[in-house]
Amino acid sequence: MSQLNQVCYRGIEREDSYTLAAYQAIGGYSAWRKILEEKTDRNQIIEVIKASGLKGRGGAGFSTGLKWSFVDKNNPKQKFLVCNSDEGEPGTCKDTLILSKNPHQLLEGMAICAYVMGATKAYNYMRGEFFLQYQRCEQALNDAISAGLLGKNCLGTGVDVEIFNILGAGSYIVGEETAMLESLEGKRAQPRYKPPFPAVSGLYGMPTIINNTETLASVPVILEKGAEWFAQLGTKGSGGTKIFCVSGHVNQPGVFEVPMGIAFSELLEMAGGVRKGRKLKAVIPGGTSMRILSANKTLSMRMDYEDIAKMGSALGSGGVIIMDDSTCMVQALCHMMRFYEEESCGQCTPCREGSGWVYKILKDMVSGKARPDAVEQLYTVAKKIEGRTICAFGEAISWPVTSFIDTFREEFDYIVANQGKSWVESQVAGAHARAFGWHAKDNRDAS
């Protein structure tokens, strides 16, 4: 079995893992101290991060080292670092644990990144409900400042890194990086058109880097243990570890920090396998914005950027949603699209109008009011959104819809032909159309 929790979750099994003492006991802040002492050249750090193969863990998977190199350190303007702790992608619940159990490692990672880009101010933007996580981060921040590690004149070296913990107010789109900048400016979280990119004009129009929580929390360990060590944990194109959140129809849902490239089957096993001995039907491997995969595609799939892409989806945020054979795909998609209809920011036409249209068609299907050509229509509407919006939210509507239809076409045709009657209900024993009947023991093999 692969080794768990080597990077972002290291040490979290300790009850007091979030304290400064516990963190320093496992070598925490040593990378940051070393940088402050040696005044390490920033390019050297960037090279290490590049060599480690670390890619953005927020969803897009962009090389972190490369992103850092886009900001001109010598630009005299105020520069900013923003940590994206919004964790809004349905199916994803990994950053929350870093914030509550290992906040110092995130702060250290932020400090290092801020140092590299020459930012003296950094914001850690957490979603509004992360109140307890926020308190942990505030405590950690205050302790680190008291210890002289953060704030003005860190360890007397003249380096300033002021970090501020921020809370949102309920919005999925705020997780999109430029929407987050708008939100930090106290506005509606409406994504900006790029170019200009944040590295040139970001928060308050100043050069800004935005990284995900997991990305930044990985940095101290990489610098401590070396790029080589990190890279070899994973596969050729996907260095290091990744936190996967396995949820849905499994017996022991959970978050697992495992080496990249681990077999999907192993991950599923870690989560206790499909519930009640039911059959695996489908997997969304990277949060609900990614394409769905049928069970057979996942049999031999490895969990890294390349292999999941080869199967036709993406690693995304690492939110792995497992569905068993009792799941009605039309119902499931309808649910997902309610989310996207609800969360579209509304500024660009294809997303604003398309998200509502898609959801309307799906509701019609489920309630038996759909026209005969509804499946075709749903597909073309989704296709018309793709690639035509300001931000990737358009794809987050289009990809699920088209992949659900491509993979489970017969269920869509069936529900339209049978006035809202679900295919699984008629075909699968024990399946409930809403599939959402609840009682703990209904859902899982009690362990």
Added chain:
Amino acid sequence: MTEQVLTVKIDGKTLSCKPGQSIIEVADQNGIFIPRFCYHKSLSVVASCRMCLVEVERAPKALPACATPVADGMVIKSQSKIARQAQKAVMEFLLINHPLDCPICDQGGECELQDLSMGYGQSESSFYQSKRAVKDEDLGPLIATNMTRCIHCTRCVRFGREIAGTPELGAVGRGGHMEIGTFLKQGVQSEVSGNMIDLCPVGALTSKPFKYQGRSWGFGSHSHMSAHDCLGSHLSVHTQVTNVGKEQRLMRVLPKESHHVNGTWLSDRDRFSYTANEQNRILKPMFKKQGNWIEVSWQEALTLAAKKLSELKMGQGQLLLSPSVSTEEGYMAMKLAVHLGLETCFSMLKQDLKDQFSGVGVSQITMHDVKQAKNIVMIGSNPKVHQPILGLAIRQAQLAGAKVEHLTASGLTLNYQATQLIAHPRLWVNHLLSHAQSQNIAFEGIKSVNTEVGWGQVDLWVLGEGVLMHPQGSEIRSLVSQMVQATGAKLLILTEGSNTAGLSIVAKELDVNLSDRPYLQKIGIHSEAIWLHQTHPEFDIPFNETIYHQLKKSFVVATSSFWSDQMKEYADLVLPIASHYETSGTQVNVMGHVQSYQAALMPLGESRPAWKVFKVLGQLLGKTDFSEIEALSDIQQLMKLSVLSHAGYDYKVDQLRPANQVSLLNISAKHPMACDAQVRHAEPLQNTMDQLRVRISEQTLQSLDIHSRKTVVLFSGAFSEVLLDISHDIADGCIEFVGDYRELAGSWLQEIELGNGA
């Protein structure tokens, strides 16, 4: 350094362009049309409607032309399959929630959505679900809304934020539930709100006065000029021939783009004053016989006028001329006045004319200079309400980094960032002196003073209404103009009406007897006859009982377009005159910009262009030089507007007069919505005003021993009870009217008395 030039290809045409330009800008410059909704050249780019998607070679997906900067060698296809598919998809999305009510929509025929849907839409949408319905808001008397038609382009929102500086509309809610509105369901307050009607590409925001008035395709369009402030915005006036007979009607007024004045914008006052054109007009010559008005023929009326005027002794009569009439009619009127020996006055506000300031040639400045200024000091000026287009220019300068400072007697609600020095008008001269001292500028024979102002090196001075009506106006103008000469700064002295400059030029030309006595005193001397041209003293000058009685006593000839209630009492003979929009002529704005315009429609009823009336009157009076004038162009030849560039202002004040000590000073300027008869009769504009209140400081109330908190009683000719607005934001010893104070207009910078109310 030569500017870098890039080459791109759009739809097969090779074009050169500058770095930083967007694809759509380059396309527009070269006459290639790319569809768009959210993009507007005067607003920021948001790239949200997605209508302008085009194919760019080597880009993985279609890109928005409005937000994609050109790069050298870029190959752009706006008509390719990829581009057309994207544009069609966007159009379909826009239409699914858009009502199909084009036949009853006021925007019909000039709707950008309707136009584009012809080219990019499909005849039948596959959307069959129910459409979104959006509740309408009442945005006030000027803008009609139908928000279900809104396509969320946010042009109106950006206009409010970026151009007007009065963010009132916003996007409320999110996703498909996002609506454009004020959230509060309250009207918009901006002085330039009508521009949102022009900006709205669909029929969501339309003109309320214009609602259901007609379809634009039958309209005739005429270039004209506005006559309500000293900038004179350029207009496109739309008229329609009605079915009955051949009669024309004014349908609406839109801005006409002009670089040196209004750009693409227009103030609400200039846009909606046309609605007055058929209100309360004088349609026939009328004569008051034993207290009763009777209709008379033009022939009789003119003969009577000539008789009355020719009986006058030298210096026994007066001509009161609106500062907003065309130069041509002003020329003719003053020529007559010279012949008849009448004293002439076309300044309604000035109290102090010691420097003979006329408004000509002083402001050697352009709109561009204003926008480029870096440190602006404005004295007694509130352009946001009095010259809204200038307000926008100052805002533009401020956004570009200019520091703006106001010297004012009461706090102004501005649409740009500025510091305000609130001081009693009698202290203004002192402030100027101390500024001069800080800049090491000395004035011959004038002692320096010890107050602090931190204006620094000023590069633009603007003197507004507060200086025009200031009892020490000469001092202020003189000191500022001397500093301007010493420092090379620019100076803009704002004037009354729309044509003070033009009238001043011809007054000089004709050697008109312009007295240096303020208007108020002037009308007080016993005149045997008073000739009012396009003026109503009860609104246009500081008015009181004495003046009223004087008017009643004199023989009053009114050459005017509009009636007023009081005019019926004090006038004796009225001659109907073509309204501004029915008049051809020339105006000179405060920046020296000369502009001619043609009448947009025939004069209503029996009214006639003023210059023709004056010509006949001249002839009847036996003045041969009037017979030679056959056409407007003959007057234009005589006017010699070329003197403009030579005129200057070189008055040097040598001795400062002490400021008047009054116990309570009314600092209200003439109400912007009462500036002239045309505006006063425009109902939609009149309906924009809030309730009348009087603003005063706590300190002042106490010093007057007034203990009421809700209202005060005001003595200005008559008693009236007025709501109180106690404010820290006004200099002690001053009061100011806010809201609807049209009736109380004529007491600016005059003493006023208050007593206890409720």
Added chain:
Amino acid sequence: MSSQIIHERLASAIDQWVNKFPKGEQKSATLMALRLVQEEYRWLEQPHLDAVAEYLKLPKIDVYEVASFYSMYQHQPVGKHLVKVCTSLSCCLNGAYGVVEYLEGKLNIQCGQTTKDGRITLQETECLAACAGAPAICVDDKFYHENVTAQTIEKMIRPLIEEGA
């Protein structure tokens, strides 16, 4: 006006957030100012929004735009406690609608409504980032309850109903 709504304690709480942002960028504190005001008054009415605008020296519409965008702001009267059940995919797959139905029965209200005694408002919410603990509930936008069962729900709502009585 604003001083009545944003009293001293609230003002100093807001100022702490204002101070997290660069000078002159007090607009950035809008989100938290609204939240703090909401915590004080439970839901936001126009005077509250205007008070925030006035306090932060912003045009009112800026505050309205923000208040109407983020889903945590309540614009209708709500109870003393907010019980929000996640009904996004992972929670649904684990019976989130059963949870909603159970709570509806238990509290004798429909989702979206407030109990008669004004103590609890029941709402649906989107993914809370607790998917591995589905079904999940968030109370008062702060406190998470995961893997909820009939028993844990009982335990969860009892103090909400009884506390301070």
